[in-house]
Amino acid sequence: GENVEQHPSTLSVQEGDSAVIKCTYSDSASNYFPWYKQELGKGPQLIIDIRSNVGEKKDQRIAVTLNKTAKHFSLHITETQPEDSAVYFCAASTLTGGGNKLTFGTGTQLKVEL
């Protein structure tokens, strides 16, 4: 089955700096890669996703890149703000008519310091 590895496990940056979180996946059939943000006491919230026919996607301060050959994808947050502090999860899935289970990484605790 699919295996997703995520690094780093913790990341501390100064406000205004950029943050990068990296993930690798094992199943070449995976074609959908979402990123979720989870705040304390809350469920994961989708922040951006990318499908395998696209190499990069941006949404304001957030961008995701995908390298299908190397089987890795990354989340980039620019101009970080204190409210970006949370746990971030990458995930991988194979979108088919028979289901779309998500396989998650182990998470990155991002702390944005003033």
Add this chain to the structure above:
Amino acid sequence: DAGVTQSPTHLIKTRGQQVTLRCSPKSGHDTVSWYQQALGQGPQFIFQYYEEEERQRGNFPDRFSGHQFPNYSSELNVNALLLGDSALYLCASSYGVQPQHFGDGTRLSIL
């Protein structure tokens, strides 16, 4: 427009008991997935329901079962509870191959 709602928010049980958790999907969604999230870990897929049937299942024992109702809401049942079942149980809903949206979960503690 209400998002995914789960009940109860917290639950305390003892070993050997059984538990039922409930989920109402986001309006317009017809697929419900359940995940288990242990402390400090990423969510682990339990199973997914579509058209009132289990469509996919993760590596969880038969003690974990579910149901989906005609209105797309869903229940997760766990029998013969073990200490290791203590976790946050998350429900996610989706439509077709659109992204999954999560509820805030049920925190289950086993004593």
